[in-house]
Amino acid sequence: MSDLGPSGTRADAQQNRRQLIVATREAIAARGLDVSALDIATAAGVGVGTLYRRFGTKEALLDYVVLGLYDELCEAAEVCLERVDPWDGLVEFVMELAGAHRDSRGLAEVTAACERPPSPELAQRTAALQDALVRLTERARVAGYLRADVTWQDIMICSRSALDTDHCLGVDAGPDGWRRVITILLDGMRAPGHTTLDGPGPQVRPAG
Structure with missing residues (x-):
């Protein structure tokens, strides 16, 4: 019996590849991008x-x-765009994005990095996620759910608010406390707004 996989690659080589991918996801989730090749290989066996x-x-x-993590977010965004209620779709995607930041320290590092130009592949996926949030935002605004002065850039920045919500001055938010924070922020974006927002708001930084 052949030990080649469907693509002509040895089955054990395919298994090693899968193990390396899983180990890398787990490593960067817990420790960020500063992991060694030896640590990844050891975890993968x-x-x-x-x-x-x-x-x-x-x-x-x-x-x-x-x-791969970006692709999962892009897929989630497309699902949210199909939601019948525009506000529900926007909230669902922001929760997905905030949760992804919480779940992977490495992903949070990449989405915040602006010091060097992204690879073409990463730039393409970043643009796709931005476009999805633009569409989600406009759907909610047209339906009358979103304040007129809140931009998609505001919402993108707010999605990172879940990253530092565990403890403050003796208060413990609990494992799902970040969800309350995001919910409160999103409710503050619902129409009608009562407080005028100061400043020009966050802007997209040109690549390069």
């Missing part, structure tokens, strides 16, 4: 040489995993 054979470099493996 393979040698470092296997990592390099399957992906070439540690950076290529990290990029592959991060792009």
Whole structure:
């Protein structure tokens, strides 16, 4: 019996690849992008040489995993755009984005990085997520649910508010406290708004 997978790759090589991807997702979720190739390989139960054979470099493996996380968010956004109620769709996506930031320290690091130009693949997915949030925002605004002075950029920035909501001055928010914070922020964006927003608001930084 052949030990080749459907793509002609040995079954054990495919298994090693899957293990490396899972181990990398777990590693960057807990520790961010500053993980070593040895740590990833050890967690995957393979040698470092296997990592390099399957992906070439540690950076290529990290990029592959991060792009996968972005793709999951893009898929979630498209589902939210199909929701009948525009406000429900917007809230659902913001919760997905906020939860993704909470679940993966590495993803949160990448979405906040502006010091160097993103790869073409990452730039494409970033644009797709921005476009999805623009459409979600406009749907909610046209339906009369969203304040006229709240922009999609405001909402994007607010999605990161879940990252530092665990403890403050002896108060413990609990494991799901971040959801309350996001809900309160979103309710503050609902029409009609009562307080005029100061300043020009957040802007998209040009790539490069």
